[in-house]
Amino acid sequence: MLRSPAKLLQLFVTLVTCAFLFVPTLQSVLAGVTANYFRGLSSGLTLKWITEVWELYADSIFLSVWLALACLAVTLVIGVPAAYGLARNPGRVSRILEEFISLPLAIPGLALALALLQLYGSFKGFRASPAFILTGHVLYTLPFMVRSVLSVLMAMDLKTLEEGAATLGAGPVRRFIDIVVPNAMPGILAGALTVVTLSIGEFNLTWMLHTPLTKTLPVGLADSYASMRLEIASAYTLVFFLMIVPLLMAMQWASARASAKASKAAQ
Amino acid sequence: MTLILKNIAKTFPGGTRALLPTSLEIAGGEIVSLLGPSGCGKTTLLRIIAGLQTPDPGAEIRFDGEDVAALPVEKRKVGMVFQSYALFPNMPVRGNIGYGLKMQRLPKAEIAARVDEVIALCRLEAYADRPIGALSGGQRQRVALARAFAPRPRILLLDEPLSALDAALRTELRGELAALLRQFGITAIFVTHDQDEAMAIADRVAVMSHGRVAQIGTPEALYRKPETAFVARFVGNAMPLGGRIGKDRLYLPGGVLALAAPADGKQAFVRAEDVRIDPEGPLTARVETVTFLGTHYRIVLSGITKDPLHALHSGLSAPKTGETVKVSIAPEAILTLSAEDEKAA
Structure with a gap:
């Protein structure tokens, strides 16, 4: 199997690329659990730095989790009905609205943050509260929720399904709860995981919007890189990894499931 | 239930007249077919009866004397079988059939009993707990009929109920559908473009063309005594x-x-x-x-x-x-x- 030189070359390139990506990661992870990075692994392995990160940045971690969940709640409440409205009324107005919702994706996070600061910066209570960052996160993640739900809804004959439910005595609210939401679930799930992952990892916007009291996980990461010793920064990266990788994997799984469902419904 | 339609018309925004003022009377327990080529207004008429479309002002739709023209579809107590069946993919067969009963807020035990009854009537026992995706076209058609019938609607409306099936199955299920509708003893209207289907199932056939009923009568009457050239051509290919x-x-x-x-x-x-x-x-x-x-x-x-x-x-x-x-x-x-x-x- 590995006899031909072309195959060998392929294997070599693959391994080098993997090494290029994995070695720094591995090194960073190791740095986070090494007693003294400059003396190397001979100084011994320790969980001291991770404990220290926890002591220093637990608030940031909790804030990030809280923000991600709040962001999820808001995008669910706004995004699912919005996607439903767009799916039920296809047309030029809907297309324009959809583009409009997606606009924050095209605008750099910094510009979006600046706009928010200019507009709401003078509302002191709001400016200083985590709700200010939440606003930014919602703006940034909403299009992902809307598009994810919309693509699943568009793949099925929603109008006829609803008509079917209506002839059986279901009013508009019941139809939404019994028919629309369950059938949109794969899209909602994929959208939800995307929103949570993006919110936890969001840096651009958050860095502009945060105050010393509203520091999130990635902002704390930048802070630790700038002002802490390398071992703590590396341990922080490790913590961040442990939080984000399972989310990313779940996201992959959910969106694969959503697109499988959509293509099945389209048959 | 007797159905009386008076002055039912439908003009689409833009001025297309899908349905010219139409009046029709259907006796309780009667099975009537709306037969016509595509675009003749038959589906529009059916959807207006169901409440899925609003007729032009001045229309009268009477279910046993009660004017339902102002009632929204969910309050009309109609049973409808859609061309694509519109079965809910998020519920198994039993959930689909029981949905209308659930909307009537019946006690769980009664829902279960009535769902079982309809499942037996439509011979769906073997599929009761299957997901919709695992059913064949013919089975879906029967589930759609069972779902529409289970809440005991005042009238059963069927929109091209067999057209999604292949030709052989369509002919086979035609007889089955006719037998089931007779067994239900319910007033029913079904829309079709297939004259054989209309003749095989209906007591009376209303032949429609260009937004109006050209002639209504028993299959024999339409065949032997067509009143217009269109009816003669459409029914029996004169x-x-x-x-x-x-x-x-x-x-x-x-x-x-x-x-x-x-x-x-x-x-x-x-x-x-x-x-x-x-x-x-x-x-x-x-x-x-x-x-x-x-x-x-x-x-x-x-x-x-x-x-x-x-x-x-x-x-x-x-x-x-x-x-x-x-x-x-x-x-x-x-x-x-x-x-x-x-x-x-």
Whole structure:
């Protein structure tokens, strides 16, 4: 199997690329659990730095989790009905609205943050509260929720399904709860995981919007890189990894499931 | 339940008149078919009865005397079978059938009992707990019917219920559907473009064209006594006998036929089964093609009238292509109809 030189070359390139990506990661992870990075692994392995990160940045971690969940709640409440409205009324107005919702994706996070600061910066209570960052996160993640739900809804004959439910005595609210939401679930799930992952990892916007009291996980990461010793920064990266990788994997799984469902419904 | 429709019309934004003012009366337990080509307004009429579309102002829809025109669809208590079935993919068969009963807030035990009853009636026992995605087309059709019937609607409305199935299955399920509807004993209206389907299932058929009911009657009446050229063509594929009518004679390029009654100013039609190869016949024709169809031959004849005429010929042998044959048509088999509706065909 590995006899031909072309195959060998392929294997070599693959391994080098993997090494290029994995070695720094591995090194960073190791740095986070090494007693003294400059003396190397001979100084011994320790969980001291991770404990220290926890002591220093637990608030940031909790804030990030809280923000991600709040962001999820808001995008669910706004995004699912919005996607439903767009799916039920296809047309030029809907297309324009959809583009409009997606606009924050095209605008750099910094510009979006600046706009928010200019507009709401003078509302002191709001400016200083985590709700200010939440606003930014919602703006940034909403299009992902809307598009994810919309693509699943568009793949099925929603109008006829609803008509079917209506002839059986279901009013508009019941139809939404019994028919629309369950059938949109794969899209909602994929959208939800995307929103949570993006919110936890969001840096651009958050860095502009945060105050010393509203520091999130990635902002704390930048802070630790700038002002802490390398071992703590590396341990922080490790913590961040442990939080984000399972989310990313779940996201992959959910969106694969959503697109499988959509293509099945389209048959 | 008796259904009375008065002055039902539908004009779409933009001015297209999908349905001209239509009135119709349907007796309790009667099965009526709305038959017509696509775009004739049959589905629009059905959807207006269901409440899925709003008629133009001035319409009256009476269910047993009660005017339901202002009621939204969910309050009308209609059962509807959609062309695509519209089964809920998020519920198994049982959940679909029970959904209407759940909306009526019946106790769980009663819902279960009634769902079981309908499942048995529609012979769906083996599939009761399957997801919709695991059912065949014919099974879905039966689940859709069961779901529409389970909440005991006042009227059952079926929109092309068999058209999503392949031809063989369609013919098979036609009889099954007719039997089930009779068993339900419910007033039902079903829309179809297939005349065989309409004839096989319905007590009465309303033939529609261009947004209005051209004729309503029993299948026999429509077939034997069509009132317009459109009905004659659409039901039983009557062919025009283009010629000159003089009192009780029809003068055709291929000969002269006797008519049963004077028919000045009308148009003559005949059906393929009434065109006979007959050595004594008054018409002369050339045999263009002969197709053997098992029980009979389909012979295409030219020279009798402008368009070729089809004849269904039963017998052990048929004339050969290119032969000249004599043809007869019995006077009572010739349909003489006013041609006013001709453009609709």
